[in-house]
Amino acid sequence: MPTTVSKPAHIKFRREADGGLVYDHENYGYEDASMYAVSDTVIDMLEFVDGERSREAVEAEFSPDVVETLLQRGVLSDGE
Amino acid sequence: MASEPLSAPVTITWEVTLGCNLHCDHCLSGSGPGHQMPNELTTAEAKSFIAELDEMDVFQVNIGGGEPFVRPDMLELLEALTARDISTCVSTNGTQLDETTLDRLEAMDPLFLQVSMDGLRAENDAIRGEGVYDQVVDALERLEDRDIGTTVNTVVTRQNVADLPEIYEFADAHGAGLRLNRFRPSGRGEDAWDEFRLEAEQIRFLHEWLEDHQDVRTGDSFFYLNALGEVRNDTLKQCGAGSMTCLVDPAGDVYPCAFTQWDHLASGNVIEDGFETAWSEIANLRSRIDDHEGCPAVAMGSSDPNGEDPQLRAILSGD
8 A cells, every 4th residue: 555645746736815726737728627626624735745745644634534535536646 | 616816817828929930811819920019028027927927826827829939938938937837838830849849848847739730731721821731740740759748729610610520530640639719700810700700500510529529628618608508518618717817918918818908908017017916906807797698708898898798699600
């Protein structure tokens, strides 16, 4: 089982006044891009991951369920 | 989406020059040889703007023109964007892509290229100029071996709509996706509107063909409506002018989108005012354009600013 989680290069995020945005873009244009309005927690987590981080540490800081949800949505990916 | 205006656009379109080596009959920006604006951003100003885009966390920049690669500093600016991890999409006519240019582009990430092809040889060259089709085919063949995400873009016209199946096959055979844009009465397209716009039967064909080719991307907000005005899908194709995106012209003036470059919709200049200030001004415009049918910004700029977008019926149904 991978021991780290990472943020894929095609995922971008930023904080907004209310929560934040996650943008998933891998092609010319924006038509097949995805964008999600997300909670502060998701932005906190992406900042905490900061590229790549131990899955155990992220789960301890947030929760295993949140980590699993973001892995399933492709906002995070398995690292090493 | 958040109810508050976004702190920054998600994407912007940046027309970096009005200069172009071609003089296409339908050019939406009216570009051509020697058409550069006298006050286009200098390299230093462009880099200052890029730094502000990064500070504001703009996710994606779509570079257009004119032909971007007639700017001598274009590769330098693209390197400045991608070095900051800003997703960078470049729309080119495909005639300026020599091997040295491709070497430098291939080293950039994230970078995506769009090459224009407005029909097979006869239809393309009738619009874009003699011999351009062969140059584009050559560029796409050389891009096939490169690690550069490439898309073929076609502005759909009365003359080329029947070519779409072959263009689709051609793009696919070269490892490129196909993206379509509607022909609109903007720039020189205004003069060519009656010659190039689709007829009603062609509009129906186009939408049926698109239904059968879901992998074809459509870079125009009108495409999210089908020929009956019904929503086809729920991607990001809805109009985001002034709420999620905006246009920056070669001089750095900011507008809601490429089709609304009117003085009364300008909201500042990225150098004189700063982009953050200009973007804040856009939010005020947006609240005035939300109520229009069709393309709200075009409606607002029409002779009846409180009415429907005057292009809507013609574009959807051929009326």
